[in-house]
Amino acid sequence: MPPMKTVFILMLLTAAASLQAQSSGGPSMIRQYQLKRDGKDLRLVMKTVNRPTAARPGEVLVRVRAVSLNQRDLLVLRGQYGAGGGGDMNGHVPLSDGAGEVIAVGPDVNRLKVGDRVAGTFFTQWTDGKRTAQVAASARGGGGVDGMLSEVIVAHQDTLVRVPDHLSFEEAATLPCAGVTAYRALFVEGGLKAGDFVLLEGTGGVSSFGLQFAAAAGARPIITSSSDDKLAQARKLGAFGTVNYRTNTEWQREVRKLTGNAGVDHVLEVGGRDRLPKA
Numbered sequence: 001m002p003p004m005k006t007v008f009i010l011m012l013l014t015a016a017a018s019l020q021a022q023s024s025g026g027p028s029m030i031r032q033y034q035l036k037r038d039g040k041d042l043r044l045v046m047k048t049v050n051r052p053t054a055a056r057p058g059e060v061l062v063r064v065r066a067v068s069l070n071q072r073d074l075l076v077l078r079g080q081y082g083a084g085g086g087g088d089m090n091g092h093v094p095l096s097d098g099a100g101e102v103i104a105v106g107p108d109v110n111r112l113k114v115g116d117r118v119a120g121t122f123f124t125q126w127t128d129g130k131r132t133a134q135v136a137a138s139a140r141g142g143g144g145v146d147g148m149l150s151e152v153i154v155a156h157q158d159t160l161v162r163v164p165d166h167l168s169f170e171e172a173a174t175l176p177c178a179g180v181t182a183y184r185a186l187f188v189e190g191g192l193k194a195g196d197f198v199l200l201e202g203t204g205g206v207s208s209f210g211l212q213f214a215a216a217a218g219a220r221p222i223i224t225s226s227s228d229d230k231l232a233q234a235r236k237l238g239a240f241g242t243v244n245y246r247t248n249t250e251w252q253r254e255v256r257k258l259t260g261n262a263g264v265d266h267v268l269e270v271g272g273r274d275r276l277p278k279a
Helices: 012-017 071-077 169-173 175-189 205-216 228-236 251-258
Strands: 008-010 029-038 041-050 059-069 097-105 117-120 152-156 160-162 197-200 220-225 241-244 266-268
Touching (some): 097 175, 175 205, 228 241, 241 251
Parallel strands (some): 197 266
Antiparallel strands (some): 008 059
């Protein structure tokens, strides 16, 4: 797993064992985390619920082995993401990203089989074509579709992808949100090529993946952080240049200097309105 990662791996069973769980009630029951409305706030609680079944055509059961936490998941918990500002999140299973193995298949399943190692996709109704309002509403773990923070999930085979043998469950669980976002931004939308200067803002999940992708493609990534320790790690991962934006408040000048005053070719923009003018 990349050493510099702000999507923190949660081993579901380990986490569950550390909490005071309800009785599992036998093999027909599973444990899962849900969001519970507590006044104006949402909090995370563990429940014992009926084990789902792969009853409809194309459905499979997945035993979840690892999940990852993204910034977006924290916004869901704070009621700042999804329809109605999170008002419909009571009883919702959070976390978009996870990986595990197929333990049962339903009717007409032809892409997966029992034992396959799989990860969930972020949008459960986007396999091709343009993004639409319907696609946006199908984001896993954000209101329209339950997430991965459960011992077992049921999912349509088209919302899962096989995990390569060289990746652990933990590594695969970090990819769907942050990894795909960085890859699509740089290569699909940005057309990144060898030699390009790339500005990466901060050392969160998207920027950390972007750093490694850019370096692997022969580009020249420049990354910012408020931590010198993280910048040291970034250099080990292939950063062409690093800038501490806390000790260097005019960090954009140092970034430009690192490019020979030419400026960068790409900005993987994650900082929002506070950083955009300088980027």
